[in-house]
Amino acid sequence: MKRALLIGAALVASACDDGGSPALELEVDAAPAPVDAAPPAPDAAAPDAAPEDAGPPPHLDAPLAWIYVDDPVTDEGELTQVALARTDHADGRLTNHAVEVFNCLNEEGGVVATPDLGGLMLTVSLCHEVQVARPDADGNYLSIVPPADESDPNDSFAEVMMYHQVTRARDYFFERFGFTDLDISLPALVNVQLKVEPPLSLGPFRPNADGWYPLANAAFFPKEQWDLFASQFGLPPRDSDSIIFFQDQKDFAYDARVIFHEYTHAVIGFDRLSAQRVVDRYGLNPSTFSMHEGLADYFAATLADDAVIGRYVGQGGSGIRDISDRKKCPDDVVAESHANGQIIGSTLWAVRQRLGAEVTDQIVYRALEQFTQTTTFEEAAALMIAEAEAMDPGLVEPLRAVFAESNFEICERSAPWVDFDVDRVWHRLPYTVEGSQSVGIAGFREGVPAYKQFHVDVPAGAQAVRVTWQAIAGASFIGQPGPLRAPLDLALRHGQPIEFTYGNGVRMDLDHRVTPPLAEGVQTAVLAGDCLPAGGGRLHTLFLNTGADPAQIVRMNAEVLEALPLDGTPIIDCGGGGPTEGDAGLPAEDAGVPDAATGDAGVGDGGAPEADGGLDAGTADAG
Numbered sequence: 001m002k003r004a005l006l007i008g009a010a011l012v013a014s015a016c017d018d019g020g021s022p023a024l025e026l027e028v029d030a031a032p033a034p035v036d037a038a039p040p041a042p043d044a045a046a047p048d049a050a051p052e053d054a055g056p057p058p059h060l061d062a063p064l065a066w067i068y069v070d071d072p073v074t075d076e077g078e079l080t081q082v083a084l085a086r087t088d089h090a091d092g093r094l095t096n097h098a099v100e101v102f103n104c105l106n107e108e109g110g111v112v113a114t115p116d117l118g119g120l121m122l123t124v125s126l127c128h129e130v131q132v133a134r135p136d137a138d139g140n141y142l143s144i145v146p147p148a149d150e151s152d153p154n155d156s157f158a159e160v161m162m163y164h165q166v167t168r169a170r171d172y173f174f175e176r177f178g179f180t181d182l183d184i185s186l187p188a189l190v191n192v193q194l195k196v197e198p199p200l201s202l203g204p205f206r207p208n209a210d211g212w213y214p215l216a217n218a219a220f221f222p223k224e225q226w227d228l229f230a231s232q233f234g235l236p237p238r239d240s241d242s243i244i245f246f247q248d249q250k251d252f253a254y255d256a257r258v259i260f261h262e263y264t265h266a267v268i269g270f271d272r273l274s275a276q277r278v279v280d281r282y283g284l285n286p287s288t289f290s291m292h293e294g295l296a297d298y299f300a301a302t303l304a305d306d307a308v309i310g311r312y313v314g315q316g317g318s319g320i321r322d323i324s325d326r327k328k329c330p331d332d333v334v335a336e337s338h339a340n341g342q343i344i345g346s347t348l349w350a351v352r353q354r355l356g357a358e359v360t361d362q363i364v365y366r367a368l369e370q371f372t373q374t375t376t377f378e379e380a381a382a383l384m385i386a387e388a389e390a391m392d393p394g395l396v397e398p399l400r401a402v403f404a405e406s407n408f409e410i411c412e413r414s415a416p417w418v419d420f421d422v423d424r425v426w427h428r429l430p431y432t433v434e435g436s437q438s439v440g441i442a443g444f445r446e447g448v449p450a451y452k453q454f455h456v457d458v459p460a461g462a463q464a465v466r467v468t469w470q471a472i473a474g475a476s477f478i479g480q481p482g483p484l485r486a487p488l489d490l491a492l493r494h495g496q497p498i499e500f501t502y503g504n505g506v507r508m509d510l511d512h513r514v515t516p517p518l519a520e521g522v523q524t525a526v527l528a529g530d531c532l533p534a535g536g537g538r539l540h541t542l543f544l545n546t547g548a549d550p551a552q553i554v555r556m557n558a559e560v561l562e563a564l565p566l567d568g569t570p571i572i573d574c575g576g577g578g579p580t581e582g583d584a585g586l587p588a589e590d591a592g593v594p595d596a597a598t599g600d601a602g603v604g605d606g607g608a609p610e611a612d613g614g615l616d617a618g619t620a621d622a623g
Contacts, residue, residue, distance in 0.1 A: 039066045039079045039081075039142065039145045040142075040143060040145055041145075056090070056091060057092060057134075057135045057136065057137055057138065057139045058138070058139040059086075059087070059090045059092065059139065060086070060135075060139040060140065061086045062083035062084065062085075062086065063083065063084050063086075063087075063092070063135055063139050063140045063141055064081055064082070064083060064084070064140040064141065064142055065081070065082060065083075065084050065140065065141040065142065065144065065160050065164065066079040066080070066081055066082075066141075066142060066144070066145055066157075066160070067079065067080060067082055067160060067161055067164050067165075068080070068161065068254055068256065069082075069256065070255075070256050070257065070304060070306070070311070071254055071255040071256060071257070071311055071312035071313075072146075072254055072312050073311045073312045073317045074306070074311050074312070079145065079146075081142070082164065084141065084160075084163065084164055084167075085097075085098075085163075085164075085167045088185070091134065092133075092134045092135035092139070092141075093131040093133070093134070094131060094133050094159050094160070094162075094163040095131070095185055096163070096167060096185065097167075097170070097185065098166050098167045098169075098170035098171070098185065098186065099162065099163060099166040099167060099170070099185055099186050099187075099188050100131075100185040100186070100187050100188065101131065101133070101159045101162045101163045101166075101188050101189075101190065102129040102130065102131055102159075102187065102188070102189045102190070103129075103130055103131065103132040103133070103154065103156060103158070103159050103189075103190055103191055104126070104127035104128065104129050104130075104189050104190065104191050104192040104193070105127055105128045105130055105132070105153075105154050105191070106127050106128075106153045106154060106191075106193055106195075106210065106212050107127070107128050108125075108128065109128035109130075110125055110126040110127050110128040110129065111125070111126045111235055111236060112124070112125045112126075113233055113234030113235050113236075114234060115232070115233050115234035122196055122197065122198070122200075123196070123197040124194060124195070124196055124233045124234060124235065125194060125195040125196075125197070126192075126194050126235060127153075127191070127192060127193050127194065127212070129189060131159075132154075132156050132159060133156040133159040133160060133163075141160055144156050144157055144159075144160050145157055146254070150249065150250055150251055150254075151214070151247070151248065151249045151250070151251075152191075152251075153191050153193055153212065153214075153247045154191060155191065155251070157251075157254075158190035158191055158245070158247075158251050158253035158254065159190055159253075161190075161253045161254055161256070161259070162188050162190050162243075162245065162253050162259060165256045165259040165260065166186065166188055166243070166259060166263055168256075168260075168303075169259065169260050169263040169264070169303060170182070170186075170263065172303050173267055176361060176362075176365075177361075177362075177365045179267060179365075181267075181269070182266055182267060182269075184240060186240075186241065186242065186243060186263075186266060187238075187240060187241075187242040187243070188242065188243040188244075188245070189242065189243070189244045189245065190245045190247075190251075190253045191245070191247040191251070191253075192215070192244050192245060192246045192247060193212040193213055193214055193215065193246065193247055194212070194213050194215075195207070195211050195212050195213065196213065197211070199211055214246070214247060214248040214249070215246035215247070215248060216246065216248035216249070216250070216252070216313070217246050217252065218243070218244070218245045218246060218252040218253075218258050218259075218261075218262055219243070219244050219246075219262065220241070220242075220243050220244075220262045220263075220265035220266050221238070221241065221242050221243075221244055222241050222269070222270035223237070223238055223239070223240055223241050223242075224270060225270075226238045226241075226242065241266060241270075243259075243262045243263065243266065245258075245259075245262075250312065250313050252313050254312055254313075255310055255311070255312040255313050256304065257300045257301070257303075257304050257306070257308075257309050257310060257311070258300075258309070258310055258313060260299065260300035260303050260304065261296040261297060261299075261300040261309060261310075262296070264295060264296040264299040264300060265292060265296050267299075268292055268295060268296070268368065268371075271373065272292075272368070272371045272372065272373060272375070273288055273289060273291050273292040273295075273371055273373065273375060274288075274289065274292070274373045275288045275289060275373050275374045276288075276289045276440055277289070277434075277439070277440065277441070277451075278374050278376060279441065279500065279502065279506075280376070280500070281499050281500055281501075282412070282413045282414075282452070282453065282497060282498070282499065282500065283413075283449035283450070283451070283498075283500050283542065284434065284439070284441075284448070284449055284450070284451050285376055285413075285451070286333070286334075286335055286337070286340055286451050287329075287333075287340065287343075287344075287376045287377040287378075288373070288374055288375060288376055289337050290337045290338075290340035290341040290343070290344070291341060291344050291371075291375070291377070291380060292337065292341070293337045293338045293340075293341030293345075294340075294341030294342060294343065294344035294345035294348075295341075295344065295345070295348075295364070295368065296341075297309050297321060297323050297341060297342070297345040298323065298344070298345050298348045298349065298364065299361075299364075301323055301345075301349060302352060302357055302360070302361055305357070307322055307323045307324035307349055308321075308322045308324075309321045309322070309323065321338070321342060321345070323342060323345040323346045323348075323349040324346065324349055325342075325346060326346045326347075326350060326405070326406065327342040327343045327345075327346045327347075327406070328343060328405070328406040328407050328408075329343055329377065329406065329407040329408065329411035329413065330407070330411055330412065330413045330414060330415040330452045331415050333413060333415075333451055333452045334429050334431065334432070334451070335429070335431070335432035335434075335451055336429050336432075339429055343377070343406060343408065344377065344380070344408065346406070347402060347403065347405075347406040347408045348360065348364055350402045350405070350406075351363075351399060351402045354398050354399075354401075354402055355395060355398060355399070359391070359395065362387075362391065363384050363387045363388050363391065363395070363399070364384065366387040367380060367383035367384040367386075367387050370383050371383070377408055377411065378409060378410065378411070381403050381408050381409040382409070384399065385399060385400060385403075385409070412497055413451070413452040413453060413497070414452065414453040414454065414455050414497040414540050415452055415453070415454055415455070416454065416455060416456070416457075417454045417455065417456050417467065417541070417556070417557070417558035418454075418556070418557070419556075419557040420553075420555060420556045420557065421554070421555050422554040422555065430471075430472075430552035430553055430554045431450065431451075431452075431543075431552070431553040431556070432450075432451070432474070432550055432551070432552050432553075433448065433449075433450040433451075433471075433488060433543045433544075433545040433550065433551045433552075433553065434448045434545065434550050435448060435474070435545050435547045435548045435549045435550045435551065436448060436545075436546075436547070436548050437548040437549060438474065438549065438550045443506060444506070446544070446546070447489055447544030447545055447546045448544065448545045448546075449491075449498075449500070449508075449542055449543070449544055450542060450543040450544075450545075453497050453498060453540050453541060453542045454540075454541050454542075454556075454558075455497075455538050455539060455540045455541065456538070456539045456541070456558050456560065457537075457538050457539075458532050458533055458536050458537060458538070458539050458560060459536050459560065460535050460536035461536070461562070462532070462536065462560050462561065462562060463528060463561055463562060463563050463564050464526050464527060464528040464532075464560075464561040464563075464564055464565070464571065465526075465527045465528075465531075465532065465539065465558060465559070465560055465561065466524065466525070466526050466527075466558065466559045466561055466565070466569070467490070467524070467525050467527065467541065467556070467557075467558045467559075468522065468523070468524045468525075468555075468556065468557055468558075469488075469522070469523055469543075469553050469555065469556035469557075470521050470522045470523075470553070470554055470555040470556070471484045471488060471521055471523075471551045471552060471553045471554065472484055472521060472551070472552050472554060473485065473549050473550070473551065473552070474549050474550035474551070474552055483521060484518065484521050484547075484551055485547055485549070486518070486545075486546055486547040487515055487516065487517065487518035487523055488515075488523065488543050488544065488545055488546075488551055488553075489513055489514065489515045489543070489544040489545075489546060490513070490514050490515075490516070490525060490541050490542070490543060490544070491508060491510045491512070491513050491541065491542040491543075491544055492510060492511050492512040492513065492514065492527070492531055492539060492540070492541055492574070493509065493510045493511050493539075493540045493542075494511050494532075494533035494534075494537060494538070494539060494540075495533060495537055495538055495540075496538075496540065497540045497542075498510045498540055498542045510542075511574075512530070512531055512574040512575075513544070514527070514531070514572050514574065516570075516572070517570070524569060525572055526561070526564070526565060526569050526570065526571045526572060527539075527572055527574070528564060528571050528572065528573050529573025529574060530573060530574040530575065531572055531573060531574035
């Protein structure tokens, strides 16, 4: 999903022996079908319809249906028969206290718009929103099973999965925490695709032979963010928040944890953790919005009692994210919210393994209720510690011990310079340095700081440090990055990280600032003389972007040199000046004011879908 638009998006092991409570049990009718009962084959004909004079199907309190408890991969293709919650409609349309499910059919009847994109006139058609699923003659839904073709854009099994799993998630939050803020039947769309005429290939988005664009993602859209997204295509606003599941080669609605992830975004809401970034002592802090994603992962995982998110919709059955894989600050801090969110997601999963599911869920939810739009990792940790102490003072020490392993409570955002190549790292994401147009915070006229710093330990006697990086301009809407137009600056400080103070403007405490020449996207600086700490020590560096567009660093490395190079590379000695203070140029009245959230859901995370990893998940972020 487009990062500027989403709150949660596409996402979205074995059970942990952590002493915690098991995953929620599925409510089954008192007289279920025999365990060896098998569903009809895909695409099999429905049971014979009742005679016309037999009247409508009975409106059952607990109609039976087939579902995947988790997803087709985890369940090894086996369906489970469960009792659905009673519907609100006598005709069996899938609406109840938790959700109102619509199937978005690839047919005429959907909303049509004709946006003018700079003289290019297009016709954009959204699929037709209809509640298709209905009970069989006996009042059950057992004739609805997955189609033989997983890419079927109109199947009703997606409706049944969405209905059951959203109800399951809503009841978990209500029964365990007393959550009632989302007191609506949340609209949920499945099988969503759109058509553009004339058909265009927009980066990775290409139409099928029938002209409909498949999209691999899922998202929670706050009403405000849908309106922002829809206005770009001339589509009308919606009356409420919604969950939107797109359709590609796999049906995202078949993955229960993707649904849990997106529903958690709805629970967190638009009024909490919506700031894309805030300012602090180290510059720009991206942790706030990342927690929307990380918490959506955590609650999806704890509800399922399994750390893997999006096992079905991810590539190769390995899932989109696995929050049992520990991430920490500052090493794993990146600009992308799903990847960055794994710091809190994996930290909380480790707490769950230590303290158990019931205790951890309560600590996290009680703290979440106090979060604001701008709560950071450090503030979230303090709130969780306070809640743990209120529950049982004995919980505080083990909780803080887990937090310390991830630097979650206190994090100095300066990591070692690494031999980094975007094609070889786990998240396959560049280091982003926002530009003045993308940062969303007024000011920083002297350069927008990167989200974290990098340091080099310089031994006594070293003559120079060579740092090299390659950067490209941020990708456009259609995913095509361009060349970097302006070089990045590098701020230097000896012994401690570069720090920012806010008050009468914003000031950077640094020792030096250099601008290595830019050649074909590559910059190299050989730092010598006064650029280095006298007698050796730690050299902290911070990228600063003076351009309007974001820069994405795709490769970087650092090398300590025992002698000055003789290869003609310009040597920078920083001119012999003493420590200086740099003015970041942010007016006092803007200091500390974060931008408003622009929206993801994940798994996916509300707004335009991100590439597969939206799921809201980096490869597809139920986000």
